[in-house]
Amino acid sequence: MARHEYLVFDLRRPGRVRRYQDVLKMILIAVGCLSVGLHIAVLFRSTFDVPCATTLHRTDTEPWAPWTASSESRKSSSDQLLTAVKHADKPGRPVLRSPLAHRRRDGLKFGGQVKSSTSLPPPDVPLNDAVRLERKEYKALWRHYKATANISSSPYARPKQSIPPYRNMAAVYAANKSYPALGSSVWDRFHAGVGPYQLYESTSAIDGVIKDLQTAAIKRAEMKDGGTQLKLFIEFDGSGKALFKPLRLNSTQEDNPNHFYFNYFERHYSEIAAYHLDRILGFHRAPPVAGRHVNLITDIRNKADDNLRETFYISPAGNICLTGSCKYYCDTSHGLCGAPELLPASFSAFLPEDEGPGLRMTWRHPWRRSYSRSKLAPWEMDSNYCGLIKTIEPYDGGRRMLDIVDMAVLDYIANNLDRHHYETFYEFGNESSPIHLDHGRSFNKANTDEPTILAPLYQCCLIRRSTLKRLLDLTHGPRLSELLDLSLQSDLLYPVLSPAHLNAVDRRVYGVLDVIDKCLTDATNPSNVIIQEDVNAYFPSS
């Protein structure tokens, strides 16, 4: 008898009674399950009484899909975050806690839910524990990653030029007797260790520099020209120098949705967070950045040159402010004001002297945005744009194209749309890495991602094997948000990133991996996508 017949109630069939009983049994079981379910739901609701408005909704059923919040919940979330920030503004250590701090305190596991709580979360607890990213298994990616070891069929798997002319800056100094000899200060040691592929090897090379950025007395402050928004060139007692960017917005404030990316404010905390992110991703190509409060009178005005000093004023609220002078936002309606004279800012450690051994080349980024409200960039119009770029030096082989993809990964995770140019050290030649500079416009939106930042990746379908490994590790070991939060705890302006931004970086790791997944699905040979760079060939004796 065909199976589907069992679904038909036919009184003449011999099996009727048994089937009738079966159906009755099923109905009873269903009613039983429903009532048990309802009891559990009532029990659960009273135990975990989290307001519904704080729950974020996903747009589809994929665990790694972008999260969106309903406008109701978004408003409620931001209200609570604002309350949290108000608390954090009280003197003493900020109390705005990251989701991780919350997790640690409550003994929560990765992606776990609140174990037991009979009351509402305290106001300083971020809402992001309501948002849980499931871990996605990237089994196929791991398989491909393993299969690509020691395969070097691509022109990107070997250095294009023989090797960079110098192993590090110490060698550049040594070869050019006209440069002042490097001493043993923390700054000289940092500069000596700057290499062709990374600015430092381990944090021990930059610990002292970070300490100086956080605590050294400021000797001189002047406006740095170039660029569009105010930034200061700072000299510390001793030999340290830094680029200063002031607080304009904090990390819970989004840019005006009607503004283009090129109108976004530069953000001090974004510079700090991007340095930590770059380091955690294993690139080490962003100079060390630290945050601290400056006293606008004693640290800046009293150390400023005339140009800068004359832009200071006292606001109607009695706070010390300055406008600086620059192209955008250097007027009294965008004054930078202390409370009453203290202002948080970022300090980016200066690289080796750019009029000496640290001379840098500036490159127009091939995937630069149009910086226009109406025009598209060439890469947005040409489906074979990468094919074209791959014929042009230095993107036609060797490491540069892979470095561009690394930079896109960093930028996508930080939501940085502002990569118009990049710089390399002249003395290290073309077979060296771009320096990751200028992240002031990153970490601007926490709840949306910009897929086109990954254009170099999805148009070229190339990624360095070690970068893929790092991303895959972040889906198994501690999450990126946890590593980032932990790292940011060393900054004086901790928490630096709002919980929503921490949440975003985890989501974006999956975003990158999904793109690589797609590249591999379309590729004929995985070793054309995952590039095992022949690093040993660079320095055979090391």
Ligand SMILES: Nc1ncnc2c1ncn2[C@@H]1O[C@H](COP(=O)(O)OP(=O)(O)OP(=O)(O)O)[C@@H](O)[C@H]1O
């Ligand atoms: N840590 C650093 N050491 C040395 N030079 C630096 C450092 N950071 C930035 N610079 C130099 O200062 C220039 C301006 O800095 P930055 O790009 O951050 O400013 P910006 O105002 O954002 O520029 P733009 O408006 O063009 O985007 C950089 O292009 C770089 O040449």
Ligand SMILES: [Mn+2]
């Ligand atoms: Mn910029």
